[in-house]
Amino acid sequence: MSTNSASQAFALNNKEGEARWWMGSLAIIKAAGNDTSGRFALVEVIDHEGEQAPLHVHYNEDEAFWVLEGSLTFEIGDKTIKAGPGSFLFGPKGIPHRYRVDKGPSRMLFILSPAGFDDFILETSEPADSIALPPKPDTPPSPEEMEALMPVIQKYGMDILG
Numbered sequence: 754m755s756t757n758s759a760s761q762a763f764a765l766n767n768k769e770g771e772a773r774w775w776m777g778s779l780a781i782i783k784a785a786g787n788d789t790s791g792r793f794a795l796v797e798v799i800d801h802e803g804e805q806a807p808l809h810v811h812y813n814e815d816e817a818f819w820v821l822e823g824s825l826t827f828e829i830g831d832k833t834i835k836a837g838p839g840s841f842l843f844g845p846k847g848i849p850h851r852y853r854v855d856k857g858p859s860r861m862l863f864i865l866s867p868a869g870f871d872d873f874i875l876e877t878s879e880p881a882d883s884i885a886l887p888p889k890p891d892t893p894p895s896p897e898e899m900e901a902l903m904p905v906i907q908k909y910g911m912d913i914l915g
Contacts, residue, residue, distance in 0.1 A: 763788065765783055768781070768884045769781075769783075770782050770783045770797065771785070771875075772880070772881035772883075772884050773874060773875065773878035773879065773880060773881055774878055774879050774880075774881045774882075774887040775798075775874050775877065775878035776877065776878070776894075777800070777801065777804055777887065777889065777890045778798055778799060778800045778801075778804065778886070778887075779798070779799040779881060779884070779885065779886050779887065780796050780797070780798050780799075780874050780878060781796065781797040781798075781799075781884070782794070782795075782796050782871050782874065782875075783795040783796060783797055783862075785868065785871045786867070786868025786869060786871055786872065789868060791867050791868045791869075792866065792867060792868065793864060793865060793866040793867065793868055794863075794864075794865045794866075794868040794869070794870055794871035795862060795863070795864055795865075796862070796863040796865070796870075796871060796874060797821075797860065797861070797862055797863075798860070798861050798862075798863055799858055799859065799860045799861075799886055800823075800854045800857060800858060800859045800861075800886075801854065801857060801858055801886060801889045802823075802854050802855075802856060802857035802858060802859075803853075803854060803857070803889075804853070804854045804857070804859075804889075805851065805852065805853035805854065806850075806851045806852050806853075807851060807913050807914075807915060808828070808849055808850070808851045808913070808914040808915035809849065809850070809851065809906075809911055809912060809913050809914060810846075810847060810848065810849045810850070810911060810912050810914060811844075811846050811847075811865075811870070811910060811911050812846055812847060812910040812911065812912075813846065813867070813869055813870075813909070813910035813911075814846055814865045814866055814867055814868075814869055814870055814910075815843070815844065815845050815846050815865070815866050816843075816844045816846075816850070816863060816864070816865050816870070817841065817842065817843045817844065817863070817864040817865075818836075818840075818841070818842045818843075818844070818852070818861050818862070818863060818864075819840075819841050819861060819862040819864065820836045820837060820838055820839065820840040820841075820842075820859065820860075820861050821838060821860040821861060821862065822838055822857075822858070822859060822860035823837070823838075823854055823855075823856055823857040823858060823859025823860060823861075824836070824837050824854075824855045824856035824857070824859070825837075825852050825853060825854055825855060825859055825861075826852065826853045826855055827842050827850065827851070827852045828849075828850060828851050828852070829842060829843075829844045829848060829849075829850040830844075830848045830849065830850070835855075849914050851915075858886060869909060869910070870909065872909065873905070873906075873908075873909040873911075876905055876909075877902065877905060899913065
């Protein structure tokens with residue numbers, strides 16, 4: 754649900770929001786930048802066991818993670834953190850980070866401030882056929898696929914570091 758002004762209240766129930774199949778995950782945009790006047794975005798992300806985000810850095814937004822289900826290992830800067838349900842982690846902009854789903858599927862809330870990463874998700878995903886994880890990819894993205902994605906990654910103020 755989108756509104757034109759953050760001064761308008763709105764509410765979403767479980768599994769409501771804009772559901773997208775995003776890089777092997779299910780992303781449900783709960784609050785987009787246009788819902789919050791760009792102040793923040795809130796995205797529920799569900800990942801398969803064994804999935805991992807590449808080492809990357811955001812230059813435009815701080816990113817926080819609230820783990821709802823699963824067991825993960827995060828690397829944020831020089832810290833390695835084991836996280837389970839109820840864990841909260843904060844990754845300030847400019848600090849490289851990544852995570853791996855050790856036991857899953859995992860379910861997390863991504864809190865991004867200011868908003869903008871939600872537009873990256875929209876540009877690099879497809880509408881989900883259902884509120885379910887897409888089939889697990891057989892292989893990680895090839896170097897050619899990652900290279901083709903780099904202009905979009907950089908457009909949204911990020912870099913892949915590894």
